[in-house]
Amino acid sequence: AQKITQTQPGMFVQEKEAVTLDCTYDTSDPSYGLFWYKQPSSGEMIFLIYQGSYDQQNATEGRYSLNFQKARKSANLVISASQLGDSAMYFCAMRVSATGTASKLTFGTGTRLQVTL
């Protein structure tokens, strides 16, 4: 079975500072993908960034980067230059995909990020 653990229920960060949101995962499958989603109070889930288990480099998407440490089974999200609009719930999710095709996501419990002035 797959499991995602997010140990930070809530985080505060000052505007323009960087913040790291932790995510650890557990799977016995060698082929998997890790995703981060943002969920504002309005409810929609917004895809942020993806890291594949065989990717050699850490993923980056604008102000988002993923600190992928495969041996530690961690995939932490780093948000640089935080903005007030970054205040939201952040979910780490995993897809186990031995064949490389799409399948269901397993989510963590999320981290609520609050950006302050």
Added chain:
Amino acid sequence: DTGVSQDPRHKITKRGQNVTFRCDPISEHNRLYWYRQTLGQGPEFLTYFQNEAQLEKSRLLSDRFSAERPKGSFSTLEIQRTEQGDSAMYLCASSDLTGMSNQPQHFGDGTRLSIL
């Protein structure tokens, strides 16, 4: 690309009533997923379709739940004889089946169900 659309956004009903939700995926996406999210938790997988075929159902999907995707486009999720524990946000997502594992699932805004 109009995104994933869900209807209604909110549903309030009495315990024991039946409810039906609709999801319209992104038009070119052939995979459609349903998730349930309770307060303070991440989404939990319920079921998914590839075109009109329902390929997997979670154990969370009791006999009172049924999902359909009759023409491989929109999908409906019906809950019969609703119970208090059914109160949750029901999220629909779709993705493209291209064989590329990095394809994300795109989510709708969800339907929030409240059971009185």
